[in-house]
Amino acid sequence: xxxxxxxxxxxxxxxxxxxxxxxxxxxxxxxxxxxxxxxxxxxxxxxxxxxxxxxxxxxxxxxxxxxxxxxxxxxxxxxxxxxxxxxxxxxxxxxxxxxxxxxxxxxxxxxxxxxxxxxxxxxxxxxxxxxxxxxxxxxxxxxxxxxxxxxxxxxxxxxxxxxxxxxxxxxxxxxxxxxxxxxxxxxxxxxxxxxxxxxxxxxxxxxxxxxxxxxxxxxxxxxxxxxxxxxxxxxxxxxxxxxxxxxxxxxxxxxxxxxxxxxxxxxxxx
Amino acid sequence: xxxxxxxxxxxxxxxxxxxxxxxxxxxxxxxxxxxxxxxxxxxxxxxxxxxxxxxxxxxxxxxxxxxxxxxxxxxxxxxxxxxxxxxxxxxxxxxxxxxxxxxxxxxxxxxxxxxxxxxxxxxxxxxxxxxxxxxxxxxxxxxxxxxxxxxxxxxxxxxxxxxxxxxxxxxxxxxxxxxxxxxxxxxxxxxxxxxxxxxxxxxxxxxxxxxxxxxxxxxxxxxxxxxxxxxxxxxxxxxxxxxxxxxxxxxxxxxxxxxxxxxxxxxxxxxxxxxxxxxxxxxxxxxxxxxxxxxxxxxxxxxxxxxxxxxxxxxxxxxxxxxxxxxxxxxxxxxxxxxxxxxxxxxxxxxxxxxxxxxxxxxxxxxxxxxxxxxxxxxxxxxxxxxxxxxxxxxxxxxxxxxxxxxxxxxxxxxxxxxxxxxxxxxxxxxxxxxxxxxxxxxxxxxxxxxxxxxxxxxxxxxxxxxxxxxxxxxxxxxxxxxxxxxxxxxxxxxxxxxxxxxxxxxxxxxxxxxxxxxxxxxxxxxxxxxxxxxxxxxxxxxxxxxxxxxxxxxxxx
Numbered sequence: 001x002x003x004x005x006x007x008x009x010x011x012x013x014x015x016x017x018x019x020x021x022x023x024x025x026x027x028x029x030x031x032x033x034x035x036x037x038x039x040x041x042x043x044x045x046x047x048x049x050x051x052x053x054x055x056x057x058x059x060x061x062x063x064x065x066x067x068x069x070x071x072x073x074x075x076x077x078x079x080x081x082x083x084x085x086x087x088x089x090x091x092x093x094x095x096x097x098x099x100x101x102x103x104x105x106x107x108x109x110x111x112x113x114x115x116x117x118x119x120x121x122x123x124x125x126x127x128x129x130x131x132x133x134x135x136x137x138x139x140x141x142x143x144x145x146x147x148x149x150x151x152x153x154x155x156x157x158x159x160x161x162x163x164x165x166x167x168x169x170x171x172x173x174x175x176x177x178x179x180x181x182x183x184x185x186x187x188x189x190x191x192x193x194x195x196x197x198x199x200x201x202x203x204x205x206x207x208x209x210x211x212x213x214x215x216x217x218x219x220x221x222x223x224x225x226x227x228x229x230x231x232x233x234x235x236x237x238x239x240x241x242x243x244x245x246x247x248x249x250x251x252x253x254x255x256x257x258x259x260x261x262x263x264x265x266x267x268x269x270x
Numbered sequence: 271x272x273x274x275x276x277x278x279x280x281x282x283x284x285x286x287x288x289x290x291x292x293x294x295x296x297x298x299x300x301x302x303x304x305x306x307x308x309x310x311x312x313x314x315x316x317x318x319x320x321x322x323x324x325x326x327x328x329x330x331x332x333x334x335x336x337x338x339x340x341x342x343x344x345x346x347x348x349x350x351x352x353x354x355x356x357x358x359x360x361x362x363x364x365x366x367x368x369x370x371x372x373x374x375x376x377x378x379x380x381x382x383x384x385x386x387x388x389x390x391x392x393x394x395x396x397x398x399x400x401x402x403x404x405x406x407x408x409x410x411x412x413x414x415x416x417x418x419x420x421x422x423x424x425x426x427x428x429x430x431x432x433x434x435x436x437x438x439x440x441x442x443x444x445x446x447x448x449x450x451x452x453x454x455x456x457x458x459x460x461x462x463x464x465x466x467x468x469x470x471x472x473x474x475x476x477x478x479x480x481x482x483x484x485x486x487x488x489x490x491x492x493x494x495x496x497x498x499x500x501x502x503x504x505x506x507x508x509x510x511x512x513x514x515x516x517x518x519x520x521x522x523x524x525x526x527x528x529x530x531x532x533x534x535x536x537x538x539x540x541x542x543x544x545x546x547x548x549x550x551x552x553x554x555x556x557x558x559x560x561x562x563x564x565x566x567x568x569x570x571x572x573x574x575x576x577x578x579x580x581x582x583x584x585x586x587x588x589x590x591x592x593x594x595x596x597x598x599x600x601x602x603x604x605x606x607x608x609x610x611x612x613x614x615x616x617x618x619x620x621x622x623x624x625x626x627x628x629x630x631x632x633x634x635x636x637x638x639x640x641x642x643x644x645x646x647x648x649x650x651x652x653x654x655x656x657x658x659x660x661x662x663x664x665x666x667x668x669x670x671x672x673x674x675x676x677x678x679x680x681x682x683x684x685x686x687x688x689x690x691x692x693x694x695x696x697x698x699x700x701x702x703x704x705x706x707x708x709x710x711x712x713x714x715x716x717x718x719x720x721x722x723x724x725x726x727x728x729x730x731x732x733x734x735x736x737x738x739x740x741x742x743x744x745x746x747x748x749x750x751x752x753x754x755x756x757x758x759x760x761x762x763x764x765x766x767x768x769x770x771x772x773x774x775x776x777x778x779x780x781x782x783x784x785x786x787x788x789x790x791x792x793x794x795x796x797x798x799x800x801x802x803x804x805x806x807x808x809x810x811x812x813x814x815x816x817x818x819x820x821x822x823x824x825x826x827x828x
Contacts, residue, residue, distance in 0.1 A: 021823060022823070023819075023820040023823040023827070024820070025820075026816050026819040026820035026823065027820040029816040029820075030813045030814075030815075030816025030820060031816075032816075033815075033816050034809070034812075034813035036808075037808030037809045037812060037813065040804075040808050041805050041809055044794075044804070045796075045801050045804065045805060050794075051794060069788070070790065070791035071789065071792070071793075072789035072790050072791070072792045073793050073794045074792055074794055075372070075789065075790075075792070077794065141812050142808075145804055145807070148800065148803075148804060149796065149804065150794075152794045152795050153792055153793070153794045153795075154792065154793055154795055155790075155792060158373060160371045161371050161372065212403055224359070224363065232405075236372070237370065237371040237376075238368060238369070238370055238371065238377050239368065239369040239371055240366060240367070240368045240369075241366045241368070242359070242362040242363045242366040245358060245362035245366075246359055246362070249355045249358065249359055253351065253352075256348075257348065260347065260348055263344060264341060264344055
């Protein structure tokens with residue numbers, strides 16, 4: 001067990017190092033920060049932003065002398081921002097996950113990994129942890145901005161909902177990355193891997209729409225597979241174990257399938 | 271050579287398999303019926319494909335390869351993992367923990383709703399006739415569904431399933447119906463501005479599943495309207511009550527001398543002869559313990575209810591309400607006033623200015639009595655269209671200022687009286703020996719005014735009948751003809767009767783005090799500097815840092 005753990009840590013460190021010295025990773029982070037910042041500013045401070053919108057409603061209410069309906073501005077803000085972030089993940093994460101195995105295949109280092117004494121499991125887990133850590137470091141600056149905004153809320157807001165929402169964001173990212181990792185392990189073309197991952201994730205996000213058309217328990221089951229639906233549950237402030245189980249299932253399935261696909265590769269080469 | 275060609279042909283033949291499967295699926299999906307034809311296609315397709323795969327694998331010795339064995343292992347393992355994950359998720363949906371972290375519990379059903387749904391006696395289904403499925407509404411419905419497996423909901427496109435829409439009488443998109451057994455009820459119409467409301471859904475649900483039917487007694491024995499079909503009977507009205515989930519039974523106070531405890535409403539429909547004093551007392555006593563009475567008194571009769579009506583400030587006028595406008599418009603006689611003006615009251619709130627008419631009606635005179643709240647329900651047209659005629663013998667209908675009363679006349683009134691501290695179930699007629707010696711607070715209780723129930727002795731309420739009633743209600747109508755067979759179904763006549771009984775039954779008393787959920791009112795206040803700082807750092811500074819590092823590393827690597 002200890003060996004496996006140290007193996008995982010070794011892979012994890014190698015992955016992290018490769019991210020933090022890669023210009024591509026920083027370029028991706030830069031793009032991510034710019035788009036996320038754009039969302040942040042538009043939602044909060046922009047001309048159609050929530051602050052100006054609510055101020056207008058308040059002013060109107062005062063003019064007419066009618067009390068305005070209660071609006072929980074920080075809550076709405078966090079929800080809207082997390083919703084956009086969920087969509088942003090769809091575009092950013094396939095780029096992060098595309099190289100996980102495809103790059104190794106291209107360079108020919110996958111054979112080394114596949115035949116090394118480290119189990120495929122440990123490799124997959126380490127790689128996933130690495131890319132997830134990189135993603136979390138990308139999100140942290142946004143968290144700081146959000147914290148500044150929320151700190152201006154009056155009366156102060158309990159932090160449980162934003163925390164749960166961001167936890168959901170990380171879970172969603174882990175699920176997407178895990179699936180992306182599996183897809184990356186199938187091909188040696190990073191572009192193909194990214195495009196395929198994008199397609200699959202888009203399907204998993206939107207499967208809810210398909211499910212609405214399909215009646216009966218099949219539709220229900222399909223709708224349950226929707227990542228977005230469960231993500232929304234968490235960002236709304238509902239802690240639901242079934243959502244956690246679903247995300248955990250996706251993560252586990254991705255790791256398992258990756259290990260299987262590398263296993264198959266080992267036999268094919270023999 | 272020929273054999274090879276034949277084999278190749280065979281190979282292509284197996285492509286029929288997927289083709290047939292596709293045909294079967296298409297036929298089934300398009301026709302939405304999985305009858306014989308799509309099934310035949312599907313089965314044939316699956317059999318051909320299966321044969322093809324088996325044949326193919328024998329042909330190429332596929333089974334004996336090492337990679338195949340490994341692949342099979344992987345396949346089996348993958349299928350097993352998928353099955354296990356599916357099972358875990360299935361269990362996860364069945365047994366799950368859900369906590370609403372929002373401060374005002376935005377996504378949690380009110381305890382009343384939860385309790386009601388979890389003890390549903392029979393399956394109920396909510397039908398939403400809409401094409402757009404609002405996520406908020408769905409969330410609410412799913413919340414209900416989580417409480418009980420007996421609660422179901424379905425979204426229906428009324429145009430795609432016109433038969434179903436017709437069954438429910440759907441008129442517009444967004445109508446939400448509740449169905450339980452063979453009962454259907456409109457809950458509300460949802461649209462862009464109005465979302466599905468938990469309050470309405472729960473109260474409708476309660477009404478629909480309420481198995482305890484209210485009991486309505488109809489007084490008999492003084493020439494009242496017959497309950498079974500016949501001339502001047504009110505059998506249709508009785509049936510209407512049955513449809514509204516009331517059980518009706520005749521009541522003869524001469525025999526029982528007391529209104530039964532389970533009476534929700536007592537109806538006195540058009541008595542021709544006077545009631546006995548004891549009977550009036552029984553009715554008074556019933557009202558005093560939170561009872562509800564519907565009096566329909568025709569002109570030219572004296573039901574001897576004056577002592578009871580006096581307490582409530584109602585006097586029966588002996589004149590006849592005439593309405594000369596109805597003659598020309600609807601073809602009714604002048605003695606059948608047409609009412610288009612209704613009071614602001616739950617009974618008449620949906621009437622608008624619809625028509626109802628009352629052949630041979632007597633006006634009512636209402637004086638205000640402390641503790642009694644009176645709302646006139648039915649008003650005739652103003653003079654000169656209607657007045658109260660005293661001279662019924664003369665041939666010509668004309669208004670005589672000295673004897674007749676100018677319209678508008680009140681033909682119906684709804685009254686409520688709050689039940690203050692519960693009085694003893696025995697009426698004041700029986701002298702209650704007060705154990706309290708202080709004479710200052712000992713109230714003299716005249717038998718005619720039990721309206722002052724503030725007895726000095728705080729007797730614990732021992733009347734089981736008035737469990738929840740906090741007030742007693744009375745509706746007096748100066749006519750009983752309007753509810754008789756034939757007239758009952760015309761215009762709003764039936765609604766006047768049924769709504770009155772429904773209001774009297776005080777079913778609106780039990781409902782649920784569900785408060786609408788509102789988010790907490792909260793604002794974000796940022797100073798301009800803070801705002802600018804946020805804009806600068808998030809839009810400019812941070813991305814630039816990212817790009818700068820990328821460029822630097824790339825430059826170094828070169």
